[in-house]
Amino acid sequence: MTHSPSTGNANVQPTADTEYQDMTTIDLPRAKARNAALVAAERGVPVLDVVVPVYNEQEQLADSIRRLHRHLCTEFPFDFRITIADNASEDATLAIAERLAGELDGVRVRRLELKGRGRALHEVWSTSDAPVLAYMDVDLSTDLAALAPLVAPLISGHSDLAIGTRLGRGSQVVRGPKREFISRCYNLILRSTLAARFSDAQCGFKAIRADAAAQLLPHVHDTGWFFDTELLVLAQRSGMRIHEVPVDWVDDPDSRVDIVATAVADLKGIARLLGGFARGSIPVGAIGAQLTPAAEPPPSLLRQVVRFATVGVLSTLAYLVLFLALRPLGAQGANLVALLVTAVANTAANRRFTFGVRGRARVVRHQFEGLVVFGIGLALTSGSLAVLHYFGEPARAVELAVLVAANLLATVVRFVLLRGWVFRSRRSAS
Template identity: 55%
Template sequence: MIGTTGTAYGAPRTGIVERVGEPRPVDADIVIPVYNEQEQLAESVLTLMNHLASSQIEGWAYTWQIVIADNASTDDTWAIASRLASQYPGRVRAVRIARKGRGRALKLAWGESRAKVVAYMDVDLSTDIHQTGTLVGTLVYGFADVAFGCRLFDDSEVIRSAKREFISRTYNGMLRMLLGASFHDAQCGFKAMTASAARHLLPYIQDDEWFFDTEMLLLAQATGMRMYEFPVRWIEDPGSTVNIPDTVRKDLKGMWRMNGTLNRMRVAATA
């Protein structure tokens, strides 16, 4: 059953073991999933919060809440997250999740949201936060169901290593060639969905880790959702802890699984 816009939906609450602050019926929940990010969490959250407080300069007006989703950190990340949520009630809330996995963190944080739009961005703020208005406003004002940044358009401004550029272009090329993806960048950590789109998609997304983004976009495309992909300004975080070989292996496994899923959806649609 599809609920009403602005109500909690989706993931079971049991995956979240601790909360500071409660979901609010705002225009947008902006989730920052984190794992062992004690060094940069506070600075990033305060930078984003100060920017959002003056978001009208982007040409969009919307109410918001930042949600820090700590997925089983073993350092002081949760202490910092809970302190920020206590210091800035209504603007920042924090949830602590029992197990690792960015996809899991997003499912759980988005799943209890009361916002009209659910979004996320990486804690390193690699994507220019001045583009948050485009990400969120496009959905708040009804122009699309899913919005996401792209680092691979000709007019995207990207600073990153040649190795990561090659891996990204190869992976996204495979998605287009093998799975018929119409989008260009599945992996940019700058995405948003309407509450309605999230209610439709979250129950069917199986991956709990890095393939979550790809699966979300493929399912959105397959179900005919309106998707808006826009060029971003993006700077690689040299301190990223992503395990590239492990991520590539899991992405290939996810692509194999999604090929079967999409084929079954096509068969069902013609039955």
């Protein structure tokens, strides 16, 4: 059952304070995402499915759902659904939810036999037919006026995920100093350990496009409060766009969240993600490639050769300039430093320009393997110098000519290894 609103402005636009943030890490050319309203109309489904996870919320459930339903009916211009996800409640929550579903159009109930907010969102989002999915805490601590700006860029196809932030410019937050301190410390830890660029991981006010959820959810394993953070980190590292909306937020004084237990679970989750990224077991590159496929075919061999040659010529010129500048240090020392500096720059340039690999995914691995190739080049050039100097002190012009020839040979070897090993497309896809 869905609800079709009778009033509302169809041109939903973000507020003036809304901040768009392109969180791209895997910088792939983005495929054009279809407008979710058109997709929903073709399928005969609601545009938006708002999930409200609950556990033993008999006191405030009815008032909150009625308030949310009233807001959507009057302020949201598209068909919607409210899904109450009951996390194995032991009080009258389920009975109240079923009564609300019978009274209010567009309200349904999903019963889960196990607890966990992450489990509830994973289950409902994975099976929903709506093209845009959202969730909010049952206490409605976030002002519902932020809902339209939250989902507008997802409906249009501009962004993949959207989050409410209590730490953004324009946010108005009422909460105690203890929770404020904990929240800021947690987000600081995320920035320091996981390089998170979103400002608020745990605000219970988020939305995601269903196509993005289909790519991310199979790789999100937390079933509790860390679910949000894991989802956002994977989205960011997969190159998805995360839209942030400053929200007005009032702390629920009756919140039953165990802060200590939640903090411990969050730290364990951070450690698990760090381990997964270090081992390469989280396929963020493949996720990003599936959601945002390349807009054009990969460069042909001829085009790669031309681009590689361009980079190679520039690298050789830079190498010669550095070598001449450092020659007073000795031929071998100057060769080592000049080759090392240009090798790092050469790998980065070929990664982006020649082989079309963008963003920071596997960049450390690529540079390491590039240094292995550099070692081969060093052996060729240093070996040529050693042989040359074995027969006496050569003229400067002869020395440079030998180095140029050795560098050209090293360049050919470098192209073969970069194309067939370091940036091989099958490895990137895996």
